[in-house]
Amino acid sequence: xxxxxEKEEKTPPLEEKSLSLSEIVGQDKAIAILEQALxxxxxxxxxxFLGPEGVGRETTALSFFRRIICENQTGCGECIACxxxxxxxxxxxxxxxxxxxxxxxxxxxxxxxxxxxxxLEAEKRLILFTEAEALTREAANALLKSLEEPPLYNLFVxxxxxxxxxxxxxxxxxxxxxxxxxxxxxxxxxxxERFGIMPEEAEGLAVLAEGSLGRALRLAEKGYLEELSRxxxxxxxxxPYFIISSSETLPKLKEDLPLFWELxxxxxxxxxxxxxxxxKFPSLFPEKPPKDFIIPAMEKIEKAFMAIQMNLxxxxxxxxxxxxxxxxxxxxxxxxxxxxxTGAA
Amino acid sequence: MSYLxxxxxxxxxxxxxxxxQEHVVRTLKNALLQxxxxxxxxxxxxxxxxxxxxxxxxxxxxxxxSPSQAEPCNSCQVCQEITSxxxxxxxEIDAASNRGIDxxxxxxxxxxxxxxxxxxxxxxxxxxxxxTREAFNALLKTLEEPPERVKFVLATTxxxxxxxxxxxxxxxxxFRRVPPAILVSFLKGxxxxxxxxxxxxxxxxxxxxxxxxxxxxxxxLDQAISSGVKTAADLQALLGISRPELIENLAKAIxxxxxxxxxxxANQAYEEGQDLFFVAExxxxxxxxxxxxxxxxxxxxxxxxxSELSSLRSLSLDLETEELILFFQTLLQGFExxxxxxxxxxxxxxxxxxxxxxxQVVSLDEIFAKINELKNLSSxxxxxxxxxxxxxxxxxxxxxxTRKSWETxxxxxxxxxxxxxxxxxxAEPPDFSQEKLVLNIAEHPLLEDKETQANLSRLAQKxxxxxxxxxxxxxxxxxxxxxxxxxRPIVQETLKIFGGRVAQVKIYEKE
Numbered sequence: 001x002x003x004x005x006e007k008e009e010k011t012p013p014l015e016e017k018s019l020s021l022s023e024i025v026g027q028d029k030a031i032a033i034l035e036q037a038l039x040x041x042x043x044x045x046x047x048x049f050l051g052p053e054g055v056g057r058e059t060t061a062l063s064f065f066r067r068i069i070c071e072n073q074t075g076c077g078e079c080i081a082c083x084x085x086x087x088x089x090x091x092x093x094x095x096x097x098x099x100x101x102x103x104x105x106x107x108x109x110x111x112x113x114x115x116x117x118x119x120l121e122a123e124k125r126l127i128l129f130t131e132a133e134a135l136t137r138e139a140a141n142a143l144l145k146s147l148e149e150p151p152l153y154n155l156f157v158x159x160x161x162x163x164x165x166x167x168x169x170x171x172x173x174x175x176x177x178x179x180x181x182x183x184x185x186x187x188x189x190x191x192x193e194r195f196g197i198m199p200e201e202a203e204g205l206a207v208l209a210e211g212s213l214g215r216a217l218r219l220a221e222k223g224y225l226e227e228l229s230r231x232x233x234x235x236x237x238x239x240p241y242f243i244i245s246s247s248e249t250l251p252k253l254k255e256d257l258p259l260f261w262e263l264x265x266x267x268x269x270x271x272x273x274x275x276x277x278x279x280k281f282p283s284l285f286p287e288k289p290p291k292d293f294i295i296p297a298m299e300k301i302e303k304a305f306m307a308i309q310m311n312l313x314x315x316x317x318x319x320x321x322x323x324x325x326x327x328x329x330x331x332x333x334x335x336x337x338x339x340x341x342t343g344a345a
Numbered sequence: 346m347s348y349l350x351x352x353x354x355x356x357x358x359x360x361x362x363x364x365x366q367e368h369v370v371r372t373l374k375n376a377l378l379q380x381x382x383x384x385x386x387x388x389x390x391x392x393x394x395x396x397x398x399x400x401x402x403x404x405x406x407x408x409x410x411s412p413s414q415a416e417p418c419n420s421c422q423v424c425q426e427i428t429s430x431x432x433x434x435x436x437e438i439d440a441a442s443n444r445g446i447d448x449x450x451x452x453x454x455x456x457x458x459x460x461x462x463x464x465x466x467x468x469x470x471x472x473x474x475x476x477t478r479e480a481f482n483a484l485l486k487t488l489e490e491p492p493e494r495v496k497f498v499l500a501t502t503x504x505x506x507x508x509x510x511x512x513x514x515x516x517x518x519x520f521r522r523v524p525p526a527i528l529v530s531f532l533k534g535x536x537x538x539x540x541x542x543x544x545x546x547x548x549x550x551x552x553x554x555x556x557x558x559x560x561x562x563x564x565x566l567d568q569a570i571s572s573g574v575k576t577a578a579d580l581q582a583l584l585g586i587s588r589p590e591l592i593e594n595l596a597k598a599i600x601x602x603x604x605x606x607x608x609x610x611a612n613q614a615y616e617e618g619q620d621l622f623f624v625a626e627x628x629x630x631x632x633x634x635x636x637x638x639x640x641x642x643x644x645x646x647x648x649x650x651x652s653e654l655s656s657l658r659s660l661s662l663d664l665e666t667e668e669l670i671l672f673f674q675t676l677l678q679g680f681e682x683x684x685x686x687x688x689x690x691x692x693x694x695x696x697x698x699x700x701x702x703x704x705q706v707v708s709l710d711e712i713f714a715k716i717n718e719l720k721n722l723s724s725x726x727x728x729x730x731x732x733x734x735x736x737x738x739x740x741x742x743x744x745x746x747t748r749k750s751w752e753t754x755x756x757x758x759x760x761x762x763x764x765x766x767x768x769x770x771x772a773e774p775p776d777f778s779q780e781k782l783v784l785n786i787a788e789h790p791l792l793e794d795k796e797t798q799a800n801l802s803r804l805a806q807k808x809x810x811x812x813x814x815x816x817x818x819x820x821x822x823x824x825x826x827x828x829x830x831x832x833r834p835i836v837q838e839t840l841k842i843f844g845g846r847v848a849q850v851k852i853y854e855k856e
Contacts, residue, residue, distance in 0.1 A: 029582075029583075029618065032572070033568075033571075033572045033583070036571055036572045036573060037571045037572070040571050041348055042348050042567070042570070042571035043348055044348070044350045044564075044567060044568075044571075045350060050620070051618070105442075108442065109442060112442060138441070138444070138475065141441030141472050141474075141475045142439070142441040142442040142444075142475070143441075144439075144441055144471075144472055145439035145441065145442065145471060145472065146439075146442075148353075149353060152348075152349065161689075162620060162622055162689065163620070163622075164622055164684060168391070168392055168502075169392040169502055171561075172392040172393045172558055172560050172561045172564060173352075173560070173564070174564070175350075175564055175567060175568045176564075176568070176584070178584075178618045178620070179618065180615075180616060180617065180618025181615060181616060181618070183616060210688075210690060211615070211616070258687055262687075262688050262691065265688060265691045266691065269691060269694055272604075272608075272694075272698065273608060276604055276605040276608065277605065278605055278608055278609065294698075295695070295698050295699065295702060298691075298695045298698070299695065299699075302682060302686070302692065302695065305685075305686065305687055305688075306685070
């Protein structure tokens, strides 16, 4: 069992994803809000779950709904409704996730057709949008009327990272529940206890995860740390061979490229933080960069995200970026040596 | 189990229940009473201010069997049918889902038939901005001259997306944001009816967060009631709103260039589940307020509680304007990057790190003061026994003080007589060490004027306490010198190569 929401790869069976509300870790506040609503019988027709990726928003939505439909009102997992739900064939659950890149207007129209019919078995129907930011403008607008005044046996749950990417008219129709990043300590514990990861590794992963269990697992799964150390090697050495080979291999990460750049940013950030004496530099990471390298490098790397969005030729972009970075490294590390040298003298 | 959210429960059913929007309500009521109701309306405004609501009330008010003072009675069969959405003659169309030309064609077909039961057939086209261009155009003719007993209301949050040809056929009503004070008193009423006990301070926060939208306010209130919020602090925790102290502490840490504290606070906010986007926005606003306060000299009234104002004031005292502008600029840039970022926390930290890198700024005025001080010091040591009182304008060290004041002298003249100034500019500055200032200058008709000469002299007296005399250099000599220069072979050669002509000859005296 996991609190993990695995993004889009395959829709994992619901069995894996729904827990009883009390089993979800690190989201006490959000759960408390939902429990209160249940207790007071004030469940609105539309929720908006906000929070970073991989902290259990989707799991919570599913678990919350399981709690509603459960015949024992607990999310027991034993009754017929719960069992159907766990097997993923409960007829009153609509999960809408992006087709291709976006959630399209046709998908909304399909849902709207169902809205006016009563749910087949449960008291309510769950309509879950796993990535509300992926709604196209047309789709989002088409949703507005239904989202405002649906028949009351419908429960909308929209999941998003921030209100930034949503229409204000959508946000205004929902009740917002905020999810927070999972604390590092808790993450470490879950990684060790539930996933059997070695404690030292778990410690490093928890740093990289930025409060998201989903990320920690994805990072563990793929060998990004090796990729990072190869990149750092290219930057440090400044040798054209390394730079060119790095800029040829990195674009192959494709949709995981942003995740990789996040990792690079975290490497720099942790260096800065350890420089300030706030936290130690994780031993998992490659070489620690010179102090003056960090902030300018972060600024440069931020552009990489834009380059991905704008669909630039990644190889050319990377060639330029890496060359710049290695030049920056050379200058800053020289300056550092010089200053410590004079300091000693 | 079915619970109706407050925004739906308290949807106004009569004109008098509508919160804010008096200008719209009054106009519509008068139009109803006088029987001067247009056949097409366009309601525009931000989300949740009453566009759809007023459209529905209007539908009822027209069709009601026993209206009183243009208000629907809400008790007759017609009103009830419309309220519950059963009336076939009141059609509410979701233009965002049915946005194509086919839907509009269907609508045109139906418009032709007289109302089945009611007095007037009423079409509410909601989210009208999402209609396609073709759909809009197909609607034009119908909208201009609809059959009798048909009325249209188009409602939209984005009026700029509506074609002008549609706009010109509708009566346009702009719905306003509801002011916080009105919202608060409305929320109080709702709280009372819901038997919820929420402090006024918390309601103020809701009103502020709602940004003038009644629906937003009610959604927030709903949430507050269902999670048992009583005080402002509860609410802040619930909504993840950044607390003023946090912003102030962050700002102080930035001003002290204390990156460690910045990171610590950022992390704390993040772990509390606050939206860093809003924290960043508040931080930018904080510096904006500081800047405003610093430069307004207390004249500006900021809409802030007194406790925050006083701490802002004390902070603004220690900071230079230039420094504040730099902070403001850096943070605003960081904020822009944050908006687009997919890794908000990292971007937020970068924004803080950049702000902390800004070097201590010394104001220009201070630098000038320092320079002046140095200058006075050196002039006392070296040259003159009498320091130049008159040179109260700051000047760079390289330029002799007199030359500088000569320039300001000309600038002064230029203000009144630009031509005269330009002529004087051609001359070398006079020798200031002499008792009398003698200016060697080429003849010019303007300068021959006695009055001008007197004026110049007076001004010079004011500047240097010395009279100014003009010594005219014969136009001829200077003219011939210029001629000679133009005729030089090198000049001629240059002209030939570039195919140009001599526009002006200026003679620079060598030292």
